[in-house]
Amino acid sequence: MTTSPLTERPARQRPGARSGWRLAVGLILLSAIPLTAGVLRLVQLAGGPELFPADPRFNVFPVALLVHIVGSAVFAFVGALQFVRRFRRRPSSWHRRAGRVLVVAGLLVVASALWLTLFYDPQPGSGRILFFFRLVVAPAMATCLVLGFTAIRRRDIAAHRAWMIRAYALGLGAGTQIFTEGFGQAIFGEHVVAGDLEKAAAWILNLAVAEWAIRRGATQRPRRTAAAVRERVPA
Numbered sequence: 001m002t003t004s005p006l007t008e009r010p011a012r013q014r015p016g017a018r019s020g021w022r023l024a025v026g027l028i029l030l031s032a033i034p035l036t037a038g039v040l041r042l043v044q045l046a047g048g049p050e051l052f053p054a055d056p057r058f059n060v061f062p063v064a065l066l067v068h069i070v071g072s073a074v075f076a077f078v079g080a081l082q083f084v085r086r087f088r089r090r091p092s093s094w095h096r097r098a099g100r101v102l103v104v105a106g107l108l109v110v111a112s113a114l115w116l117t118l119f120y121d122p123q124p125g126s127g128r129i130l131f132f133f134r135l136v137v138a139p140a141m142a143t144c145l146v147l148g149f150t151a152i153r154r155r156d157i158a159a160h161r162a163w164m165i166r167a168y169a170l171g172l173g174a175g176t177q178i179f180t181e182g183f184g185q186a187i188f189g190e191h192v193v194a195g196d197l198e199k200a201a202a203w204i205l206n207l208a209v210a211e212w213a214i215r216r217g218a219t220q221r222p223r224r225t226a227a228a229v230r231e232r233v234p235a
Contacts, residue, residue: 017052019084019086020085023080024081027079031072033178034177035072036175038065039069040050041058041069045061045062045065057120064112064115068108068112071105071106071109075105076171076172079168080099081159083103103145106167110141110142114134114135117135125190125195127191127196128191129197129200133200137170139202141167142162168210173199173203175182177198180201180202182193183198
């Protein structure tokens with residue numbers, strides 16, 4: 001006489017549904033537009049073709065801008081791969097080494113962003129609201145990176161994951177600003193206050209999504225663990 005299992009196995013999901021690849025590709029695409037614009041700006045400043053209107057802030061080739069764009073590219077790409085389960089659970093130390101690169105790149109992004117904000121003329125069409133938000137977001141991102149690093153040093157994986165997700169969300173603000181500015185300008189028109197608030201809304205939106213992902217992951221992990229235990233226990 002045989003007994004049937006008390007619980008059914010969950011349906012097999014399509015490849016990529018839980019592997020993290022779709023999320024990683026989406027995050028890379030989100031950051032691709034501002035990074036491409038930044039690289040083209042560097043090419044122009046290095047003597048390349050005039051692809052954008054001249055920016056009087058950068059009459060001399062700015063090292064801070066170079067550091068910011070290169071650091072942002074590394075931060076966006078390596079950070080996106082950290083969401084891929086295949087890399088995160090490999091027996092090698094790839095995830096740990098990539099995490100260190102991510103922290104260093106993120107801190108370079110923060111330092112260069114503060115340098116550009118404090119020691120360069122304001123961005124044309126921006127005002128005090130954006131200046132204030134940049135002075136808040138950059139230290140907040142650095143704080144999240146440091147707390148994420150210290151959390152993994154003491155083996156607190158949940159806290160490490162949460163702080164790194166928050167840092168990554170703040171770092172991808174420029175990508176989300178393309179959408180918040182696009183919709184905002186269509187609704188409210190173009191003026192300094194609206195533009196500042198539209199850019200600030202991107203950071204707030206990214207943090208809201210990050211908090212949702214953190215809480216969703218925290219509630220799903222115990223369920224997955226309990227389901228795995230039930231599958232291993234014979235009926």
